[in-house]
Amino acid sequence: MMYEHLESLRPDQGPLLASLSPSSDPEIQAVVDAHPSCPAEYLQFLRERGAGAMLDEGEHFVFERQLVSAEREYFQDKQIYDHGAKGDVLIFGWESMGTAYGFDTGDDWQIVEIDGYRTVTKLDLSFKQFVEGLLVCYPQIPTKYGAGKWEDGVKRQYGV
Secondary structure, eight states: OOSTTHHHHOGGGGGGGTTOBOOOHHHHHHHHHHOTTOOHHHHHHHHHTOBEEEEETTEEEEEEEEEEEIIIIISOSSHHHHTTOSSOEEEEEEETTOOEEEEETTTTTEEEEEOTTOOEEEOBSOHHHHHHHHHHHTTSOEEEEETTEEEETTOOEEOO
16 A cells, blocks of 8 residues: 555644545546556555545645546646646646646656646656645645655745
């Protein structure tokens, strides 16, 4: 199990994960069939934790049940390419202000953030580090991981 330790990262935030529900084998297989290069860490997250909303006092982060095309489904335009995307971004989740998080398929499945202006920002972490950082930094969103610490968008650092 890759994600069994999440509650221990912030025991005070345990209920955050309570509404997530694991994806079924057919749902995971559908993701694999549609996106064979999808990161294994993401597939394992779907298997162990799944999808749903992390909620705490009005702030939330929603993990989608399947990857959502930024171009065709989420934003329904091609502006992401003008603002840094190298390929379609497949969104795995979004936060309460509408900022989306996904994989840039044209940049080796790099995790990126896309704001409402379609600005695409590379995040310096793996999917597993993103999920762990989401709990450690919550309600802030992690953008970087290094030397055992996560960093958010305004350069605040967080450790376990």
